[in-house]
Amino acid sequence: MKQLIGIALGATLATAAQAQETVVWWDFLSGGDGVRMKSLIEDFNAAHEGEIAIDATTLEWGVPFYSKVQTSVAVGEAPDIMTYHASRIPLAVSQGVIQPITDADWEQMGLSQEDFAEATWNAVTVDGKQYAVPLDTHPIVLYYNRELLKKAGRLNEDGTPMGLDSREGFEETLAALKDAGVEYPLGSVTADGNFMYRTIYSFMGQQDGELLTDGEFLAGDNAEKLQNALTVLQEWTKNQWQSTYTDYPATVALFTSGEAAMMINGVWEVPTMKDLADEGRLFDWGAVELPVIFDHASTYADSHAFAIPANNGVDEGTAKRDAVLEVMSWISKNSLFWATAGHIPANSGVTASEEYSQMEPNATYSSLTANMIFDPQSEFSGVAGPMFDVMSTYFVPTLNGEMDPAKAVEEIQYELNDM
Structure with a gap:
Protein backbone atom coordinates (compact mmCIF):
# COMPACT_ATOMS: atom_id res chain seq x y z
CA MET A 1 0.00 0.00 0.00
CA LYS A 2 2.81 2.38 0.98
CA GLN A 3 4.51 1.53 -2.30
CA LEU A 4 1.37 2.45 -4.24
CA ILE A 5 1.05 5.74 -2.35
CA GLY A 6 4.70 6.48 -3.07
CA ILE A 7 4.20 5.77 -6.77
CA ALA A 8 1.09 7.94 -6.86
CA LEU A 9 2.85 10.79 -5.03
CA GLY A 10 5.84 10.55 -7.36
CA ALA A 11 3.54 10.69 -10.37
CA THR A 12 1.77 13.73 -8.94
CA LEU A 13 5.05 15.54 -8.33
CA ALA A 14 6.26 14.65 -11.81
CA THR A 15 3.06 16.03 -13.32
CA ALA A 16 3.41 19.24 -11.29
CA ALA A 17 7.00 19.60 -12.39
CA GLN A 18 6.01 19.11 -16.02
CA ALA A 19 3.24 21.70 -15.66
CA GLN A 20 5.70 24.49 -14.89
CA GLU A 21 6.67 26.29 -18.08
CA THR A 22 10.15 27.82 -18.24
CA VAL A 23 10.41 31.02 -20.27
CA VAL A 24 13.92 31.72 -21.53
CA TRP A 25 14.48 35.48 -21.42
CA TRP A 26 17.20 37.74 -22.84
CA ASP A 27 17.62 41.41 -22.02
CA PHE A 28 20.26 44.15 -22.39
CA LEU A 29 19.48 45.89 -19.10
CA SER A 30 22.36 46.69 -16.77
CA GLY A 31 23.02 49.18 -13.99
CA GLY A 32 19.95 50.59 -12.26
CA ASP A 33 17.72 49.21 -15.03
CA GLY A 34 19.06 45.73 -14.58
CA VAL A 35 18.68 45.70 -10.80
CA ARG A 36 15.04 46.72 -11.05
CA MET A 37 14.23 44.28 -13.82
CA LYS A 38 15.78 41.42 -11.87
CA SER A 39 13.53 42.36 -8.95
CA LEU A 40 10.46 42.36 -11.21
CA ILE A 41 11.43 38.93 -12.55
CA GLU A 42 11.78 37.62 -9.00
CA ASP A 43 8.33 38.99 -8.18
CA PHE A 44 6.86 37.38 -11.29
CA ASN A 45 8.41 34.01 -10.48
CA ALA A 46 7.13 34.17 -6.92
CA ALA A 47 3.61 35.04 -8.10
CA HIS A 48 3.64 32.18 -10.64
CA GLU A 49 5.45 29.54 -8.60
CA GLY A 50 4.83 26.08 -9.99
CA GLU A 51 3.29 27.53 -13.18
CA ILE A 52 5.80 29.72 -15.00
CA ALA A 53 9.45 30.47 -14.29
CA ILE A 54 11.52 33.10 -16.12
CA ASP A 55 15.11 32.02 -16.79
CA ALA A 56 16.80 35.36 -17.49
CA THR A 57 20.14 36.28 -19.05
CA THR A 58 21.52 39.80 -19.53
CA LEU A 59 23.64 40.39 -22.63
CA GLU A 60 25.73 43.34 -23.81
CA TRP A 61 23.69 46.37 -24.94
CA GLY A 62 23.66 47.59 -28.55
CA VAL A 63 25.15 45.90 -31.61
CA PRO A 64 26.36 42.78 -29.73
CA PHE A 65 22.84 42.09 -28.45
CA TYR A 66 21.10 42.51 -31.79
CA SER A 67 23.76 40.55 -33.66
CA LYS A 68 23.35 37.64 -31.22
CA VAL A 69 19.57 37.76 -31.66
CA GLN A 70 19.88 37.58 -35.45
CA THR A 71 22.31 34.66 -35.28
CA SER A 72 20.33 32.72 -32.68
CA VAL A 73 17.07 33.07 -34.62
CA ALA A 74 18.73 31.75 -37.77
CA VAL A 75 19.91 28.56 -36.02
CA GLY A 76 16.75 28.07 -33.93
CA GLU A 77 18.39 28.85 -30.58
CA ALA A 78 16.74 32.16 -29.72
CA PRO A 79 15.09 32.81 -26.35
CA ASP A 80 11.32 32.68 -25.84
CA ILE A 81 11.13 36.41 -25.11
CA MET A 82 13.52 39.35 -25.28
CA THR A 83 13.70 43.05 -24.66
CA TYR A 84 13.89 45.17 -27.80
CA HIS A 85 14.13 48.86 -28.63
CA ALA A 86 11.07 50.12 -30.48
CA SER A 87 13.38 52.06 -32.79
CA ARG A 88 14.84 48.73 -34.01
CA ILE A 89 11.49 47.11 -34.83
CA PRO A 90 11.42 48.03 -38.57
CA LEU A 91 14.88 46.50 -39.06
CA ALA A 92 13.88 43.41 -37.06
CA VAL A 93 10.80 42.94 -39.26
CA SER A 94 12.87 43.25 -42.45
CA GLN A 95 15.31 40.67 -41.04
CA GLY A 96 12.47 38.32 -40.08
CA VAL A 97 13.73 37.93 -36.50
CA ILE A 98 10.51 38.74 -34.60
CA GLN A 99 6.91 37.52 -34.69
CA PRO A 100 3.78 39.69 -34.84
CA ILE A 101 1.70 40.09 -31.69
CA THR A 102 -1.73 39.08 -32.97
CA ASP A 103 -5.17 40.43 -32.06
CA ALA A 104 -5.81 37.18 -30.19
CA ASP A 105 -2.57 37.68 -28.24
CA TRP A 106 -3.58 41.20 -27.19
CA GLU A 107 -6.99 39.93 -26.11
CA GLN A 108 -5.44 37.14 -24.07
CA MET A 109 -3.06 39.61 -22.39
CA GLY A 110 -5.92 41.95 -21.55
CA LEU A 111 -4.13 44.81 -23.32
CA SER A 112 -5.01 46.93 -26.35
CA GLN A 113 -4.05 50.07 -28.25
CA GLU A 114 -6.03 52.14 -25.72
CA ASP A 115 -3.52 51.21 -23.02
CA PHE A 116 -0.63 53.01 -24.75
CA ALA A 117 0.22 56.49 -26.01
CA GLU A 118 -0.31 56.80 -29.76
CA ALA A 119 3.37 57.46 -30.52
CA THR A 120 4.45 54.46 -28.45
CA TRP A 121 1.93 52.13 -30.10
CA ASN A 122 2.87 53.34 -33.58
CA ALA A 123 6.57 52.79 -32.83
CA VAL A 124 6.01 49.01 -32.57
CA THR A 125 3.63 48.85 -35.55
CA VAL A 126 4.81 48.00 -39.08
CA ASP A 127 2.37 47.71 -41.99
CA GLY A 128 -0.59 47.53 -39.63
CA LYS A 129 0.83 44.74 -37.45
CA GLN A 130 2.21 45.05 -33.92
CA TYR A 131 5.52 43.38 -33.23
CA ALA A 132 6.16 44.13 -29.57
CA VAL A 133 4.55 45.04 -26.26
CA PRO A 134 5.89 48.42 -25.05
CA LEU A 135 7.19 48.42 -21.49
CA ASP A 136 8.14 52.08 -21.19
CA THR A 137 9.14 55.26 -22.92
CA HIS A 138 12.57 56.58 -22.03
CA ASP A 302 12.54 55.37 -27.49
CA SER A 303 10.76 52.47 -25.87
CA HIS A 304 11.94 49.29 -24.23
CA ALA A 305 9.53 46.63 -25.43
CA PHE A 306 9.05 42.87 -25.29
CA ALA A 307 9.33 40.91 -28.52
CA ILE A 308 8.95 37.22 -29.41
CA PRO A 309 11.73 35.84 -31.64
CA ALA A 310 10.79 34.08 -34.87
CA ASN A 311 12.88 31.08 -33.87
CA ASN A 312 13.74 29.25 -37.10
CA GLY A 313 12.42 25.69 -37.21
CA VAL A 314 11.09 25.76 -33.64
CA ASP A 315 7.43 25.13 -32.80
CA GLU A 316 6.94 26.98 -29.52
CA GLY A 317 3.65 25.23 -28.72
CA THR A 318 0.51 26.66 -27.12
CA ALA A 319 1.70 26.29 -23.52
CA LYS A 320 4.89 28.21 -24.23
CA ARG A 321 3.05 30.94 -26.09
CA ASP A 322 0.56 31.30 -23.23
CA ALA A 323 3.42 31.58 -20.74
CA VAL A 324 5.20 34.25 -22.81
CA LEU A 325 1.97 36.26 -23.11
CA GLU A 326 1.48 36.06 -19.36
CA VAL A 327 5.02 37.35 -18.78
CA MET A 328 4.46 40.38 -21.03
CA SER A 329 1.01 41.10 -19.64
CA TRP A 330 1.98 40.78 -15.97
CA ILE A 331 5.08 42.96 -16.20
CA SER A 332 3.22 45.62 -18.21
CA LYS A 333 0.45 45.79 -15.61
CA ASN A 334 2.93 45.74 -12.71
CA SER A 335 5.43 48.22 -14.15
CA LEU A 336 5.06 50.87 -11.44
CA PHE A 337 8.29 49.59 -9.87
CA TRP A 338 9.98 49.92 -13.28
CA ALA A 339 9.34 53.66 -13.01
CA THR A 340 11.88 53.78 -10.18
CA ALA A 341 14.47 53.30 -12.94
CA GLY A 342 13.37 56.71 -14.24
CA HIS A 343 11.39 55.35 -17.17
CA ILE A 344 7.81 56.32 -17.93
CA PRO A 345 5.72 53.12 -17.92
CA ALA A 346 4.06 52.61 -21.30
CA ASN A 347 0.88 51.22 -19.74
CA SER A 348 -1.38 54.25 -19.27
CA GLY A 349 -3.22 52.51 -16.44
CA VAL A 350 0.01 52.57 -14.44
CA THR A 351 0.85 56.22 -15.13
CA ALA A 352 -2.74 57.22 -14.29
CA SER A 353 -2.47 55.66 -10.84
CA GLU A 354 -2.31 57.66 -7.62
CA GLU A 355 0.96 55.95 -6.73
CA TYR A 356 2.63 57.15 -9.92
CA SER A 357 1.40 60.72 -9.41
CA GLN A 358 3.43 60.80 -6.18
CA MET A 359 6.68 59.68 -7.83
CA GLU A 360 9.20 62.43 -8.46
CA PRO A 361 10.70 63.56 -10.70
CA ASN A 362 8.80 61.09 -12.90
CA ALA A 363 5.42 62.74 -12.45
CA THR A 364 6.91 66.13 -13.36
CA TYR A 365 8.34 65.06 -16.70
CA SER A 366 5.76 62.38 -17.63
CA SER A 367 3.67 65.06 -19.34
CA LEU A 368 6.21 65.01 -22.15
CA THR A 369 4.60 61.84 -23.51
CA ALA A 370 2.21 64.19 -25.34
CA ASN A 371 5.22 65.75 -27.09
CA MET A 372 7.54 62.82 -27.68
CA ILE A 373 8.81 61.75 -31.09
CA PHE A 374 10.32 58.42 -32.08
CA ASP A 375 12.84 57.64 -34.79
CA PRO A 376 11.53 57.55 -38.35
CA GLN A 377 10.35 54.06 -39.25
CA SER A 378 13.17 52.70 -41.35
CA GLU A 379 15.51 49.74 -41.29
CA PHE A 380 18.32 52.31 -41.15
CA SER A 381 17.00 53.80 -37.90
CA GLY A 382 17.25 52.70 -34.33
CA VAL A 383 19.71 52.36 -31.48
CA ALA A 384 23.19 51.50 -32.78
Whole structure:
Protein backbone atom coordinates (compact mmCIF):
# COMPACT_ATOMS: atom_id res chain seq x y z
CA MET A 1 0.00 0.00 0.00
CA LYS A 2 2.81 2.38 0.98
CA GLN A 3 4.51 1.53 -2.30
CA LEU A 4 1.37 2.45 -4.24
CA ILE A 5 1.05 5.74 -2.35
CA GLY A 6 4.70 6.48 -3.07
CA ILE A 7 4.20 5.77 -6.77
CA ALA A 8 1.09 7.94 -6.86
CA LEU A 9 2.85 10.79 -5.03
CA GLY A 10 5.84 10.55 -7.36
CA ALA A 11 3.54 10.69 -10.37
CA THR A 12 1.77 13.73 -8.94
CA LEU A 13 5.05 15.54 -8.33
CA ALA A 14 6.26 14.65 -11.81
CA THR A 15 3.06 16.03 -13.32
CA ALA A 16 3.41 19.24 -11.29
CA ALA A 17 7.00 19.60 -12.39
CA GLN A 18 6.01 19.11 -16.02
CA ALA A 19 3.24 21.70 -15.66
CA GLN A 20 5.70 24.49 -14.89
CA GLU A 21 6.67 26.29 -18.08
CA THR A 22 10.15 27.82 -18.24
CA VAL A 23 10.41 31.02 -20.27
CA VAL A 24 13.92 31.72 -21.53
CA TRP A 25 14.48 35.48 -21.42
CA TRP A 26 17.20 37.74 -22.84
CA ASP A 27 17.62 41.41 -22.02
CA PHE A 28 20.26 44.15 -22.39
CA LEU A 29 19.48 45.89 -19.10
CA SER A 30 22.36 46.69 -16.77
CA GLY A 31 23.02 49.18 -13.99
CA GLY A 32 19.95 50.59 -12.26
CA ASP A 33 17.72 49.21 -15.03
CA GLY A 34 19.06 45.73 -14.58
CA VAL A 35 18.68 45.70 -10.80
CA ARG A 36 15.04 46.72 -11.05
CA MET A 37 14.23 44.28 -13.82
CA LYS A 38 15.78 41.42 -11.87
CA SER A 39 13.53 42.36 -8.95
CA LEU A 40 10.46 42.36 -11.21
CA ILE A 41 11.43 38.93 -12.55
CA GLU A 42 11.78 37.62 -9.00
CA ASP A 43 8.33 38.99 -8.18
CA PHE A 44 6.86 37.38 -11.29
CA ASN A 45 8.41 34.01 -10.48
CA ALA A 46 7.13 34.17 -6.92
CA ALA A 47 3.61 35.04 -8.10
CA HIS A 48 3.64 32.18 -10.64
CA GLU A 49 5.45 29.54 -8.60
CA GLY A 50 4.83 26.08 -9.99
CA GLU A 51 3.29 27.53 -13.18
CA ILE A 52 5.80 29.72 -15.00
CA ALA A 53 9.45 30.47 -14.29
CA ILE A 54 11.52 33.10 -16.12
CA ASP A 55 15.11 32.02 -16.79
CA ALA A 56 16.80 35.36 -17.49
CA THR A 57 20.14 36.28 -19.05
CA THR A 58 21.52 39.80 -19.53
CA LEU A 59 23.64 40.39 -22.63
CA GLU A 60 25.73 43.34 -23.81
CA TRP A 61 23.69 46.37 -24.94
CA GLY A 62 23.66 47.59 -28.55
CA VAL A 63 25.15 45.90 -31.61
CA PRO A 64 26.36 42.78 -29.73
CA PHE A 65 22.84 42.09 -28.45
CA TYR A 66 21.10 42.51 -31.79
CA SER A 67 23.76 40.55 -33.66
CA LYS A 68 23.35 37.64 -31.22
CA VAL A 69 19.57 37.76 -31.66
CA GLN A 70 19.88 37.58 -35.45
CA THR A 71 22.31 34.66 -35.28
CA SER A 72 20.33 32.72 -32.68
CA VAL A 73 17.07 33.07 -34.62
CA ALA A 74 18.73 31.75 -37.77
CA VAL A 75 19.91 28.56 -36.02
CA GLY A 76 16.75 28.07 -33.93
CA GLU A 77 18.39 28.85 -30.58
CA ALA A 78 16.74 32.16 -29.72
CA PRO A 79 15.09 32.81 -26.35
CA ASP A 80 11.32 32.68 -25.84
CA ILE A 81 11.13 36.41 -25.11
CA MET A 82 13.52 39.35 -25.28
CA THR A 83 13.70 43.05 -24.66
CA TYR A 84 13.89 45.17 -27.80
CA HIS A 85 14.13 48.86 -28.63
CA ALA A 86 11.07 50.12 -30.48
CA SER A 87 13.38 52.06 -32.79
CA ARG A 88 14.84 48.73 -34.01
CA ILE A 89 11.49 47.11 -34.83
CA PRO A 90 11.42 48.03 -38.57
CA LEU A 91 14.88 46.50 -39.06
CA ALA A 92 13.88 43.41 -37.06
CA VAL A 93 10.80 42.94 -39.26
CA SER A 94 12.87 43.25 -42.45
CA GLN A 95 15.31 40.67 -41.04
CA GLY A 96 12.47 38.32 -40.08
CA VAL A 97 13.73 37.93 -36.50
CA ILE A 98 10.51 38.74 -34.60
CA GLN A 99 6.91 37.52 -34.69
CA PRO A 100 3.78 39.69 -34.84
CA ILE A 101 1.70 40.09 -31.69
CA THR A 102 -1.73 39.08 -32.97
CA ASP A 103 -5.17 40.43 -32.06
CA ALA A 104 -5.81 37.18 -30.19
CA ASP A 105 -2.57 37.68 -28.24
CA TRP A 106 -3.58 41.20 -27.19
CA GLU A 107 -6.99 39.93 -26.11
CA GLN A 108 -5.44 37.14 -24.07
CA MET A 109 -3.06 39.61 -22.39
CA GLY A 110 -5.92 41.95 -21.55
CA LEU A 111 -4.13 44.81 -23.32
CA SER A 112 -5.01 46.93 -26.35
CA GLN A 113 -4.05 50.07 -28.25
CA GLU A 114 -6.03 52.14 -25.72
CA ASP A 115 -3.52 51.21 -23.02
CA PHE A 116 -0.63 53.01 -24.75
CA ALA A 117 0.22 56.49 -26.01
CA GLU A 118 -0.31 56.80 -29.76
CA ALA A 119 3.37 57.46 -30.52
CA THR A 120 4.45 54.46 -28.45
CA TRP A 121 1.93 52.13 -30.10
CA ASN A 122 2.87 53.34 -33.58
CA ALA A 123 6.57 52.79 -32.83
CA VAL A 124 6.01 49.01 -32.57
CA THR A 125 3.63 48.85 -35.55
CA VAL A 126 4.81 48.00 -39.08
CA ASP A 127 2.37 47.71 -41.99
CA GLY A 128 -0.59 47.53 -39.63
CA LYS A 129 0.83 44.74 -37.45
CA GLN A 130 2.21 45.05 -33.92
CA TYR A 131 5.52 43.38 -33.23
CA ALA A 132 6.16 44.13 -29.57
CA VAL A 133 4.55 45.04 -26.26
CA PRO A 134 5.89 48.42 -25.05
CA LEU A 135 7.19 48.42 -21.49
CA ASP A 136 8.14 52.08 -21.19
CA THR A 137 9.14 55.26 -22.92
CA HIS A 138 12.57 56.58 -22.03
CA PRO A 139 13.06 60.12 -23.27
CA ILE A 140 15.83 62.56 -22.54
CA VAL A 141 15.18 65.26 -19.94
CA LEU A 142 16.86 68.28 -18.42
CA TYR A 143 18.43 67.61 -15.02
CA TYR A 144 19.14 70.67 -12.91
CA ASN A 145 20.83 71.83 -9.72
CA ARG A 146 18.40 74.01 -7.77
CA GLU A 147 21.12 75.45 -5.56
CA LEU A 148 23.16 76.83 -8.48
CA LEU A 149 20.08 78.13 -10.28
CA LYS A 150 18.96 79.93 -7.13
CA LYS A 151 22.41 81.46 -6.71
CA ALA A 152 22.21 82.74 -10.31
CA GLY A 153 18.70 84.12 -9.72
CA ARG A 154 17.17 81.75 -12.29
CA LEU A 155 14.98 79.48 -10.15
CA ASN A 156 11.19 79.71 -10.34
CA GLU A 157 9.04 79.62 -7.22
CA ASP A 158 8.01 76.06 -8.06
CA GLY A 159 11.65 74.98 -8.02
CA THR A 160 12.11 74.66 -11.80
CA PRO A 161 14.60 76.56 -13.99
CA MET A 162 13.54 79.88 -15.48
CA GLY A 163 13.36 80.25 -19.24
CA LEU A 164 12.15 76.80 -20.29
CA ASP A 165 9.56 78.23 -22.69
CA SER A 166 11.85 79.94 -25.22
CA ARG A 167 15.36 80.01 -26.63
CA GLU A 168 15.83 83.56 -25.38
CA GLY A 169 14.73 82.65 -21.87
CA PHE A 170 16.86 79.50 -21.68
CA GLU A 171 19.93 81.31 -22.98
CA GLU A 172 19.39 83.99 -20.32
CA THR A 173 19.57 81.19 -17.77
CA LEU A 174 22.74 79.78 -19.33
CA ALA A 175 24.37 83.23 -19.37
CA ALA A 176 23.32 83.98 -15.79
CA LEU A 177 24.83 80.71 -14.57
CA LYS A 178 28.09 81.51 -16.36
CA ASP A 179 28.15 85.00 -14.83
CA ALA A 180 27.56 83.44 -11.41
CA GLY A 181 30.80 81.48 -11.77
CA VAL A 182 29.43 78.11 -12.87
CA GLU A 183 32.05 76.48 -15.09
CA TYR A 184 29.55 74.63 -17.27
CA PRO A 185 25.97 75.91 -17.26
CA LEU A 186 25.02 72.82 -19.31
CA GLY A 187 26.62 69.40 -19.41
CA SER A 188 26.15 67.57 -22.73
CA VAL A 189 27.62 64.35 -24.14
CA THR A 190 29.40 66.24 -26.91
CA ALA A 191 32.03 63.56 -27.52
CA ASP A 192 29.38 61.06 -28.64
CA GLY A 193 27.29 61.98 -31.69
CA ASN A 194 25.12 58.91 -31.21
CA PHE A 195 23.95 60.31 -27.89
CA MET A 196 23.69 63.93 -29.07
CA TYR A 197 21.41 62.73 -31.87
CA ARG A 198 18.69 62.60 -29.21
CA THR A 199 19.00 66.31 -28.42
CA ILE A 200 19.38 67.34 -32.06
CA TYR A 201 16.39 65.27 -33.17
CA SER A 202 14.34 66.82 -30.36
CA PHE A 203 15.21 70.30 -31.62
CA MET A 204 14.29 69.26 -35.16
CA GLY A 205 10.96 68.02 -33.83
CA GLN A 206 10.39 71.41 -32.19
CA GLN A 207 10.38 72.77 -35.76
CA ASP A 208 8.16 69.94 -37.08
CA GLY A 209 11.20 68.62 -38.89
CA GLU A 210 11.49 65.10 -40.30
CA LEU A 211 14.59 63.07 -40.99
CA LEU A 212 12.84 60.77 -43.46
CA THR A 213 10.02 61.77 -45.81
CA ASP A 214 8.67 59.31 -48.41
CA GLY A 215 11.94 57.42 -48.47
CA GLU A 216 14.16 60.51 -48.75
CA PHE A 217 16.36 61.79 -45.95
CA LEU A 218 16.19 65.52 -45.12
CA ALA A 219 13.81 66.34 -47.96
CA GLY A 220 12.58 69.90 -48.56
CA ASP A 221 13.33 72.32 -45.71
CA ASN A 222 14.23 69.56 -43.27
CA ALA A 223 17.93 70.05 -44.00
CA GLU A 224 17.54 73.67 -42.89
CA LYS A 225 15.81 72.55 -39.68
CA LEU A 226 18.68 70.22 -38.87
CA GLN A 227 21.10 73.05 -39.55
CA ASN A 228 19.13 75.29 -37.18
CA ALA A 229 19.44 72.72 -34.40
CA LEU A 230 23.18 72.28 -34.94
CA THR A 231 23.72 76.04 -35.07
CA VAL A 232 22.09 76.61 -31.69
CA LEU A 233 24.13 73.88 -30.01
CA GLN A 234 27.36 75.10 -31.61
CA GLU A 235 26.65 78.64 -30.36
CA TRP A 236 26.22 77.29 -26.84
CA THR A 237 29.66 75.72 -27.14
CA LYS A 238 31.25 78.91 -28.47
CA ASN A 239 29.70 80.92 -25.62
CA GLN A 240 31.21 78.42 -23.16
CA TRP A 241 27.75 77.51 -21.91
CA GLN A 242 28.15 73.82 -22.80
CA SER A 243 30.86 71.28 -22.05
CA THR A 244 33.05 70.30 -25.02
CA TYR A 245 34.25 66.85 -26.11
CA THR A 246 32.66 65.31 -23.02
CA ASP A 247 31.93 61.60 -23.00
CA TYR A 248 28.99 60.04 -21.18
CA PRO A 249 30.60 59.24 -17.80
CA ALA A 250 32.32 62.63 -17.70
CA THR A 251 29.03 64.42 -18.37
CA VAL A 252 27.34 62.67 -15.46
CA ALA A 253 30.37 63.45 -13.28
CA LEU A 254 30.28 67.15 -14.20
CA PHE A 255 26.67 67.36 -13.11
CA THR A 256 26.87 65.30 -9.92
CA SER A 257 30.00 67.18 -8.81
CA GLY A 258 28.28 70.54 -9.26
CA GLU A 259 30.60 71.71 -12.05
CA ALA A 260 27.65 71.68 -14.47
CA ALA A 261 24.41 73.31 -13.31
CA MET A 262 22.22 71.41 -15.76
CA MET A 263 22.55 68.27 -17.87
CA ILE A 264 20.66 66.78 -20.80
CA ASN A 265 20.52 63.04 -20.31
CA GLY A 266 18.17 60.09 -20.34
CA VAL A 267 15.61 59.38 -17.63
CA TRP A 268 17.63 56.24 -16.89
CA GLU A 269 20.03 58.39 -14.82
CA VAL A 270 17.30 59.09 -12.24
CA PRO A 271 18.42 56.09 -10.10
CA THR A 272 21.96 57.53 -10.04
CA MET A 273 20.67 60.83 -8.70
CA LYS A 274 18.33 59.22 -6.18
CA ASP A 275 21.02 56.91 -4.85
CA LEU A 276 23.50 59.76 -4.40
CA ALA A 277 20.84 61.93 -2.75
CA ASP A 278 19.87 59.12 -0.37
CA GLU A 279 23.54 58.83 0.62
CA GLY A 280 23.68 62.57 1.29
CA ARG A 281 26.16 63.09 -1.55
CA LEU A 282 24.04 65.22 -3.91
CA PHE A 283 22.57 68.70 -3.97
CA ASP A 284 18.87 69.58 -4.32
CA TRP A 285 18.09 68.41 -7.84
CA GLY A 286 15.22 67.93 -10.27
CA ALA A 287 14.43 66.83 -13.82
CA VAL A 288 12.01 68.35 -16.29
CA GLU A 289 11.07 68.27 -19.96
CA LEU A 290 13.56 69.82 -22.41
CA PRO A 291 13.30 73.59 -22.93
CA VAL A 292 11.40 74.87 -25.97
CA ILE A 293 14.16 76.31 -28.15
CA PHE A 294 12.13 76.62 -31.35
CA ASP A 295 8.36 76.53 -31.98
CA HIS A 296 6.87 74.05 -29.51
CA ALA A 297 7.75 71.24 -27.11
CA SER A 298 9.14 68.06 -28.66
CA THR A 299 11.37 65.41 -27.14
CA TYR A 300 13.10 62.35 -28.54
CA ALA A 301 12.07 59.07 -26.95
CA ASP A 302 12.54 55.37 -27.49
CA SER A 303 10.76 52.47 -25.87
CA HIS A 304 11.94 49.29 -24.23
CA ALA A 305 9.53 46.63 -25.43
CA PHE A 306 9.05 42.87 -25.29
CA ALA A 307 9.33 40.91 -28.52
CA ILE A 308 8.95 37.22 -29.41
CA PRO A 309 11.73 35.84 -31.64
CA ALA A 310 10.79 34.08 -34.87
CA ASN A 311 12.88 31.08 -33.87
CA ASN A 312 13.74 29.25 -37.10
CA GLY A 313 12.42 25.69 -37.21
CA VAL A 314 11.09 25.76 -33.64
CA ASP A 315 7.43 25.13 -32.80
CA GLU A 316 6.94 26.98 -29.52
CA GLY A 317 3.65 25.23 -28.72
CA THR A 318 0.51 26.66 -27.12
CA ALA A 319 1.70 26.29 -23.52
CA LYS A 320 4.89 28.21 -24.23
CA ARG A 321 3.05 30.94 -26.09
CA ASP A 322 0.56 31.30 -23.23
CA ALA A 323 3.42 31.58 -20.74
CA VAL A 324 5.20 34.25 -22.81
CA LEU A 325 1.97 36.26 -23.11
CA GLU A 326 1.48 36.06 -19.36
CA VAL A 327 5.02 37.35 -18.78
CA MET A 328 4.46 40.38 -21.03
CA SER A 329 1.01 41.10 -19.64
CA TRP A 330 1.98 40.78 -15.97
CA ILE A 331 5.08 42.96 -16.20
CA SER A 332 3.22 45.62 -18.21
CA LYS A 333 0.45 45.79 -15.61
CA ASN A 334 2.93 45.74 -12.71
CA SER A 335 5.43 48.22 -14.15
CA LEU A 336 5.06 50.87 -11.44
CA PHE A 337 8.29 49.59 -9.87
CA TRP A 338 9.98 49.92 -13.28
CA ALA A 339 9.34 53.66 -13.01
CA THR A 340 11.88 53.78 -10.18
CA ALA A 341 14.47 53.30 -12.94
CA GLY A 342 13.37 56.71 -14.24
CA HIS A 343 11.39 55.35 -17.17
CA ILE A 344 7.81 56.32 -17.93
CA PRO A 345 5.72 53.12 -17.92
CA ALA A 346 4.06 52.61 -21.30
CA ASN A 347 0.88 51.22 -19.74
CA SER A 348 -1.38 54.25 -19.27
CA GLY A 349 -3.22 52.51 -16.44
CA VAL A 350 0.01 52.57 -14.44
CA THR A 351 0.85 56.22 -15.13
CA ALA A 352 -2.74 57.22 -14.29
CA SER A 353 -2.47 55.66 -10.84
CA GLU A 354 -2.31 57.66 -7.62
CA GLU A 355 0.96 55.95 -6.73
CA TYR A 356 2.63 57.15 -9.92
CA SER A 357 1.40 60.72 -9.41
CA GLN A 358 3.43 60.80 -6.18
CA MET A 359 6.68 59.68 -7.83
CA GLU A 360 9.20 62.43 -8.46
CA PRO A 361 10.70 63.56 -10.70
CA ASN A 362 8.80 61.09 -12.90
CA ALA A 363 5.42 62.74 -12.45
CA THR A 364 6.91 66.13 -13.36
CA TYR A 365 8.34 65.06 -16.70
CA SER A 366 5.76 62.38 -17.63
CA SER A 367 3.67 65.06 -19.34
CA LEU A 368 6.21 65.01 -22.15
CA THR A 369 4.60 61.84 -23.51
CA ALA A 370 2.21 64.19 -25.34
CA ASN A 371 5.22 65.75 -27.09
CA MET A 372 7.54 62.82 -27.68
CA ILE A 373 8.81 61.75 -31.09
CA PHE A 374 10.32 58.42 -32.08
CA ASP A 375 12.84 57.64 -34.79
CA PRO A 376 11.53 57.55 -38.35
CA GLN A 377 10.35 54.06 -39.25
CA SER A 378 13.17 52.70 -41.35
CA GLU A 379 15.51 49.74 -41.29
CA PHE A 380 18.32 52.31 -41.15
CA SER A 381 17.00 53.80 -37.90
CA GLY A 382 17.25 52.70 -34.33
CA VAL A 383 19.71 52.36 -31.48
CA ALA A 384 23.19 51.50 -32.78
CA GLY A 385 21.83 51.62 -36.34
CA PRO A 386 23.52 52.95 -39.51
CA MET A 387 21.64 56.28 -39.45
CA PHE A 388 23.03 56.99 -35.98
CA ASP A 389 26.55 56.19 -37.15
CA VAL A 390 26.45 58.43 -40.22
CA MET A 391 25.14 61.45 -38.33
CA SER A 392 27.44 60.91 -35.35
CA THR A 393 30.50 61.40 -37.55
CA TYR A 394 29.51 64.99 -38.27
CA PHE A 395 27.73 65.90 -35.04
CA VAL A 396 30.84 65.75 -32.84
CA PRO A 397 33.03 68.25 -34.74
CA THR A 398 30.06 70.52 -35.40
CA LEU A 399 28.87 70.70 -31.80
CA ASN A 400 32.42 71.36 -30.65
CA GLY A 401 32.83 74.30 -33.02
CA GLU A 402 35.15 72.71 -35.57
CA MET A 403 32.78 72.24 -38.52
CA ASP A 404 30.29 74.56 -40.17
CA PRO A 405 26.70 73.39 -39.54
CA ALA A 406 25.72 73.93 -43.19
CA LYS A 407 28.64 71.80 -44.39
CA ALA A 408 27.82 69.09 -41.85
CA VAL A 409 24.20 68.93 -43.01
CA GLU A 410 25.28 68.74 -46.64
CA GLU A 411 27.53 65.75 -45.90
CA ILE A 412 24.92 64.05 -43.70
CA GLN A 413 22.22 64.44 -46.36
CA TYR A 414 24.46 62.96 -49.04
CA GLU A 415 25.58 59.97 -46.94
CA LEU A 416 22.13 59.13 -45.59
CA ASN A 417 20.54 59.11 -49.04
CA ASP A 418 23.51 57.17 -50.42
CA MET A 419 22.59 54.33 -48.02
